[in-house]
Amino acid sequence: MELIDLTLIWIGIIAFGVFMYVLMDGFDLGVGILFPFAGSEERRDIMMNSVAPVWDGNETWLVLGGTGLLAAFPMIYAVFLPALYIGVFLLLAGLIFRGVAFEFRFKAPADGRGPWNWAFFLGSLVAAFAQGAVVGAYIQGFEVEGFSYVGGPLDWLTPFTVMTGLGLVMGYALLGACWLIMKTEGDLQAWAYRVARGMLVAVLLVYLVVSLWTALGHPDILERWLDNAAILWIFPTLSLLVGIGLWRALSRRNEGFPFVATLMLFALAYIGLVISMWPYAVPPVHTYWDAASSPDSQLFTLIGLLFVIPIILGYTAWTYWVFRGKVRAGEGYH
Template sequence: MQTFDLSLIWAGIIGFGIIMYVLMDGFDLGLGILFPFAPDEDARDVMMNSVAPIWDGNETWLVLGGAGLLGAFPLVYSVFLPALYIGVFLMLAGLIFRGVAFEFRFKSKRNRHWWNRAFCWGSAVATFAQGAVVGTYIQGFETEGFVYVGGALDWLTPFTVLTGLGMMAGYSLLGATWLILKSEGHVQEWAYRITPKLLAAVLVVFAIISAWTPFVDGSVRERWFGQVSLIWLLPVLAMACAYGIYRWVSHRREGMPFIATLGMFIFTYLGLVVSKWPVIVPPDHTIWDAASAPESQLFLLLGVLFVIPIVLTYTAWSYWVFRGKVRTGEGYH
């Protein structure tokens, strides 16, 4: 007899994979968004060199989350793919352009400016698409059972455009604080200067989305305002992290702004999770509705529990090997 809920375990694994992807790949996408605003070409070299050894490993979490979702909750794809096909295609196309730019920019002299643009636009498009997908999840899908009956562009609304822009601002903030940690000299000073402005942009968008969401989804409004609960601790902690970013940047701390930005993302993500839990396909399909057979979940779980420690070990080892500052004129390539 089964004594544990495999759907809950898989929801935890997929949720962990998603937040790991956001944290790990978010800052290098953010660097791409900031690329055109860098003070000079040397600064762009430092920005790209700071993530060149690790960016492809960061995307492992996207593969893990997507594959786990397909295996554990296959019915989700019957809604998500037709509803989000264009948005997901744009995200993958952006990630491809960003990846190609990593390899070719350092090898091209005469056409380097084109690879700069590919790196920037690939990062921006992929980030905006991710934010729009999150916004679509918040506003819900038009379904009959597990069949999507909405239009191909229902994912593109004023609300999802705002969440897409908010994701761009958030990833840019992650990128700027990462650059504070990894750079020095005029590059670091530039990152210090832009971080408070990016933080202000994130907070403005966060406030608008927070005020708008209860009108988009009545169940979220009921969960947050229907009764007093510890759920309000999450935005309080997120705002504490935001204050920490501002304070530590003002005091020219190097590592703490990045850690506080990670914390801000984590608490915001947890706020989204508790707002929707246990719904996996809004407005009303839960993780148990979408789950595959327990035998399938158990079979896949044995493999994933073997893979995750390997990925975590490899990720930690990569960050340890390439720790320290990235200096102008030096690089991974």
């Protein structure tokens, strides 16, 4: 009999890694989504310089979550990869385009930045949409027989997943706008305030639509919500309160709280998703314990992560500390 449930520990590690990626890479994807609408190349220079020192380090969490998932829950890979192959390909292609645009735009002459601006925008947009669509596909479940996926390659693309994809695009745009509020000043900051208010309204509306759509289209999830109503009602209530607080902070031209409040909105939605789908790793039939690797494999990988995670947290905190403060025109680390 195991004294420690390694599967439960790994669920926490994977959930933490994915959550850190969504938060820390979400704002620079949001900046990319807003890129074409900034109005001038000077603004776009400031926007890119605000995320250039940290964007590639943020993606460390994606690598950590992906490799940890393979080591601890190989069955999830066995189902998710064939089910979501096209969506995952679009996600990675978008991240590659964005990364290339970062480096080449800095080296391009002023009159040759147009293609790299669009590569940065489209890469960010596609990556964000693909992430949201993958989340929607997870909610709607997978067609499996035993431990094999038996559905089609486009089963992940439905009206529901399109809605969740667009919802995450709007959420990242809100996060990116709040990042710009915190990191910039002047007319660019004023523009970011206006964008953030519009995105906040859109995000809350999409949150409501997706919640209702999930409840109406998935009776098992609705039943789980009703069975745990005394706990789950807290999350939409807190989301509404945080949304009101965020709106007031934007109206009062607060610089720091909008970004923190948006992170809180993401955290509440993420926790609500985990609780709604618990304990299914491959809904609607296989739990995390069904999908887990052997305890020996979990323990071996866990020992390595005990050293890796503090290092990642340490250099991430150090990077953000070094590049703290406002970003102004003409400044950059390249």
